Amino acid sequence: MFSQAMVGYGAAVDPPHEVIDAVAPVSGRLLKLMPHAYIVMTSENVGVLVHLGLDTVALKGVGFCAHVAEGDTVIAGQTVITYDVPAVVAAGLNPVVPVVVMDEREPGNVVVGDSVAENAVIASGSALFTATK
Numbered sequence: 001m002f003s004q005a006m007v008g009y010g011a012a013v014d015p016p017h018e019v020i021d022a023v024a025p026v027s028g029r030l031l032k033l034m035p036h037a038y039i040v041m042t043s044e045n046v047g048v049l050v051h052l053g054l055d056t057v058a059l060k061g062v063g064f065c066a067h068v069a070e071g072d073t074v075i076a077g078q079t080v081i082t083y084d085v086p087a088v089v090a091a092g093l094n095p096v097v098p099v100v101v102m103d104e105r106e107p108g109n110v111v112v113g114d115s116v117a118e119n120a121v122i123a124s125g126s127a128l129f130t131a132t133k
Contacts, residue, residue: 008049009110010100011128015085017095022052022081024074025099025128033070035061038080039102046131047102052083054094063087077125101131108132 028042036056039049052064063084068074088095101110113127122128 008100008102009129010048010098011112012096012098013122013128014096015083017085017089019082019084019086021079022050022083022097023124024076024078024080025050027075028073030068030070030072030074030080033066033068033080035059035064035066035081040074049098049100049102050080051098051100052081052095053085053088054096054098056088056093059088059091059093063091099128101129 022038024040025048026040026042026046028040028048030038031041031047032039034057036053036059037049037051039047041047056063065082067079067081074080083097085095110129110131112129113122115122115126
């Protein structure tokens with residue numbers, strides 16, 4: 001689903017294999033909050049999905065702790081969910097974190113950041129991509 005951009009285009013991050021804080025990639029309102037994923041809707045009505053691991057819905061919330069509620073306003077960089085990456089790996093699942101612009105169907109409208117393009121270590125708060133939509 002993510003690799004074929006069925007949800008939208010963006011970038012994927014292989015997180016450190018430790019307990020980490022997953023943060024809001026943009027400022028806006030939490031349109032949807034699940035234990036393993038969330039969507040932030042910007043003031044420009046652009047939805048950005050953060051999905052913590054692949055197939056992690058099967059964990060039914062184990063390994064995730066939300067710090068905000070659906071409908072809350074968040075600012076970029078604010079902790080949304082604490083993500084227990086080792087628990088996901090121990091369950092045999094892939095911990096990679098896709099971050100995508102929802103419903104973006106034109107790959108040229110999403111330009112990956114330099115660190116992503118170079119396959120480099122990405123510091124928290126770094127730009128993953130720029131959406132030109």
